Amino acid sequence: MAQTLDQLLVLAQQRLVALWPAPWQPWVAAFLGAAAIVATFGGLFALTTWLERKGLARIQNRLGPNRVGPYGLLQPIADGLKMLTKEDIVPRAADQWIHFLAPILKVVPVLLAYSVIPFGRHLVALDLEAGLLFFFAVGSATEIAVFMAGWGSRNKYSLLGAMRAIAQLISYEVPLVLSAVSVVLLAGTLSLPAIVDSQAGHGWAGLANWHVFTPWGLAGFVLFMIAATAKTSRSPFDLPEGESEIIAGHMVEYSGFKYALFYLGEYLSLFAISGVGITLFLGGWRAPVAWLDWVPSYLWFGIKLLGCIAVFIWLRGTMPRLRADQLMNFAWKFMLPMSLVTLVAAAVWHATATWTFAGAGLWRWVLGAALLLLPYRALSRGLTQRGRFGPRRYRFAD
Amino acid sequence: MTPLQRYLVVSTLLFGVGLAGALTRRNAILVLVGIELMLTAANLNFIAFWRYGPNPESAAGIVFTLFAIAVAAAETAVGLALIIKIYRHRRTTNLDQMDALKG
Amino acid sequence: MDPAAIIAALLALGGAVAAVSLRNLIHCALCLVLTFFSVAALFLGLGAEFVSFAQVMVYVGAIAILIVFASLMTRDPGTDPARAHEPRAIRPWPLGLGIAGAVTGVLLACVGSSRLLPDVATPATAPSVRELGQELMTRYVVALEVVGLLLTAAMIGAVVLAVREPRRPDQEVGR
Numbered sequence: 001m002a003q004t005l006d007q008l009l010v011l012a013q014q015r016l017v018a019l020w021p022a023p024w025q026p027w028v029a030a031f032l033g034a035a036a037i038v039a040t041f042g043g044l045f046a047l048t049t050w051l052e053r054k055g056l057a058r059i060q061n062r063l064g065p066n067r068v069g070p071y072g073l074l075q076p077i078a079d080g081l082k083m084l085t086k087e088d089i090v091p092r093a094a095d096q097w098i099h100f101l102a103p104i105l106k107v108v109p110v111l112l113a114y115s116v117i118p119f120g121r122h123l124v125a126l127d128l129e130a131g132l133l134f135f136f137a138v139g140s141a142t143e144i145a146v147f148m149a150g151w152g153s154r155n156k157y158s159l160l161g162a163m164r165a166i167a168q169l170i171s172y173e174v175p176l177v178l179s180a181v182s183v184v185l186l187a188g189t190l191s192l193p194a195i196v197d198s199q200a201g202h203g204w205a206g207l208a209n210w211h212v213f214t215p216w217g218l219a220g221f222v223l224f225m226i227a228a229t230a231k232t233s234r235s236p237f238d239l240p241e242g243e244s245e246i247i248a249g250h251m252v253e254y255s256g257f258k259y260a261l262f263y264l265g266e267y268l269s270l271f272a273i274s275g276v277g278i279t280l281f282l283g284g285w286r287a288p289v290a291w292l293d294w295v296p297s298y299l300w301f302g303i304k305l306l307g308c309i310a311v312f313i314w315l316r317g318t319m320p321r322l323r324a325d326q327l328m329n330f331a332w333k334f335m336l337p338m339s340l341v342t343l344v345a346a347a348v349w350h351a352t353a354t355w356t357f358a359g360a361g362l363w364r365w366v367l368g369a370a371l372l373l374l375p376y377r378a379l380s381r382g383l384t385q386r387g388r389f390g391p392r393r394y395r396f397a398d
Numbered sequence: 399m400t401p402l403q404r405y406l407v408v409s410t411l412l413f414g415v416g417l418a419g420a421l422t423r424r425n426a427i428l429v430l431v432g433i434e435l436m437l438t439a440a441n442l443n444f445i446a447f448w449r450y451g452p453n454p455e456s457a458a459g460i461v462f463t464l465f466a467i468a469v470a471a472a473e474t475a476v477g478l479a480l481i482i483k484i485y486r487h488r489r490t491t492n493l494d495q496m497d498a499l500k501g
Numbered sequence: 502m503d504p505a506a507i508i509a510a511l512l513a514l515g516g517a518v519a520a521v522s523l524r525n526l527i528h529c530a531l532c533l534v535l536t537f538f539s540v541a542a543l544f545l546g547l548g549a550e551f552v553s554f555a556q557v558m559v560y561v562g563a564i565a566i567l568i569v570f571a572s573l574m575t576r577d578p579g580t581d582p583a584r585a586h587e588p589r590a591i592r593p594w595p596l597g598l599g600i601a602g603a604v605t606g607v608l609l610a611c612v613g614s615s616r617l618l619p620d621v622a623t624p625a626t627a628p629s630v631r632e633l634g635q636e637l638m639t640r641y642v643v644a645l646e647v648v649g650l651l652l653t654a655a656m657i658g659a660v661v662l663a664v665r666e667p668r669r670p671d672q673e674v675g676r
Contacts, residue, residue: 137561471564
């Protein structure tokens with residue numbers, strides 16, 4: 001019973017595919033997978049906009065959307081209708097083709113990225129051997145889309161926003177990839193389902209063997225999530241949008257459906273990158289303790305994803321926006337060295353796996369934690385004592 | 399034509415376009431673009447020969463292409479840094495005007 | 502070559518021609534992106550998954566962005582009016598096109614006429630990522646280290662070249 005429930009979606013797809021003649025079957029299977037992904041995450045997008053507005057409202061002591069439907073639950077539909085019926089304005093000076101293509105190029109790669117994420121047991125659209133590399137490669141196309149939007153709009157604000165966005169995306173891609181590499185080092189594979197499998201089983205006190213429950217894994221997860229926040233340009237790293245300074249940056253000249261596409265692309269990339277973070281560090285679709293294994297795997301993935309989204313909303317409600325120089329300093333002087341240190345700690349963890357003497361597990365923990373904490377202390381002191389993150393001092397433009 | 403030859407023709411044409419660009423354009427950035435195209439054509443050759451070559455079990459073609467991609471990245475980074483430096487100095491990216499040895 | 506590969510090849514060539522012939526530098530860079538994507542698709546069609554993804558990641562994610570940045574940071578003011586009257590030693594257009602055409606022609610003739618291997622019955626299957634990693638860390642480990650060193654050197658070199666020296670306060674006072 002539990003098994004059937006777990007494989008419900010996979011079985012449903014197989015049944016549906018079997019209805020078609022054999023030569024069509026691969027196409028039907030691909031279409032079904034794509035349709036399921038688009039429908040699920042489109043729905044999640046609508047839900048998240050509502051959750052975010054409600055959550056931010058609670059944090060700011062407001063009520064949030066409460067007019068459309070019970071608790072304002074139908075607000076996303078109203079928003080969508082408003083977006084679709086708005087006039088589609090293209091500035092006369094804009095580069096028509098580039099302006100038109102940018103939103104499409106923003107959304108399509110993100111949707112492609114979903115094809116390698118395992119949402120449940122056997123529930124992955126495309127089990128690529130180099131799945132993780134595919135994910136990062138596809139993600140790098142976003143930068144081009146952002147640039148096209150910013151440059152094609154022929155607007156100073158949008159160009160500035162695009163330049164900021166690209167600088168940020170490139171800078172944070174490095175720690176993002178490096179912290180993922182430490183997992184690859186331990187798992188010995190780039191395929192995401194195989195990485196989930198490498199976290200199977202339960203260790204000390206019945207706790208799952210997730211990578212996040214190791215010293216390097218915890219550090220890697222935190223670094224990955226910080227970099228993911230920056231990569232999806234969410235607060236506190238939302239300088240590319242910065243509505244109070246550069247009025248939505250590269251999206252300033254977009255309206256109606258195209259703007260909605262940018263919005264959609266941003267949230268979809270947030271879900272995708274959270275999904276990869278879950279897969280890499282939080283055991284993917286696996287249950288945290290053995291006696292909860294009966295809960296279907298895709299539900300575990302969903303719960304973890306909603307947890308990540310809640311953290312992102314919480315962060316957005318809590319943190320003020322960084323300054324551009326703080327952003328760059330943080331990326332290159334803290335995130336990059338720390339992700340390299342994490343990589344070394346992961347390698348040491350891997351090398352000490354052969355230790356067999358009494359208390360070896362404890363010593364591995366102590367060694368790993370020391371390897372991470374000492375550089376962390378040095379780096380954070382070095383940054384704070386030289387006034388990098390001190391109180392804001394205003395300098396007039398020279 | 400065998401499949402190998404078809405891919406070779408594509409990569410030759412790509413190389414030719416890159417060479418024409420590198421030789422005729424006067425903007426330094428576009429010359430670099432032409433060079434990148436030629437490198438890409440060479441990579442396509444490597445992969446095509448690996449795939450249809452006599453020694454398919456060796457990964458040499460793939461490894462070589464990976465190294466070529468890395469070297470191309472390094473070359474572009476330094477090349478563009480040089481172009482920007484020259485631009486700051488001379489206010490031009492036109493190769494015809496970069497003809498003085500004296501700063 | 503299946504239809505998908507032919508489309509990818511045509512897109513790659515079209516993008517390449519546009520990338521070296523358009524007037525607007527940004528358009529050139531974007532067409533170059535199209536070429537890189539199409540070549541990655543060709544790699545995928547040839548079964549070299551890993552190289553294809555690496556191509557997209559490095560060329561589209563890094564090199565194209567670098568080119569775009571460089572084109573935004575430099576503005577070609579055209580020919581300096583003070584030097585416009587200087588006669589140029591050679592006319593670049595016909596000569597360059599002629600040389601490129603000749604090279605391409607010779608290469609094409611070679612490809613067409615050389616006795617290439619007959620069509621292999623079973624084309625190579627891509628080595629798994631694991632095998633590739635093993636190869637890189639054993640047989641090609643020296644090359645790998647050298648490439649790592651090269652990339653580090655290139656990064657530092659690029660930063661040193663492109664960084665704008667900050668004006669020191671004591672110099673400010675003197676001015």
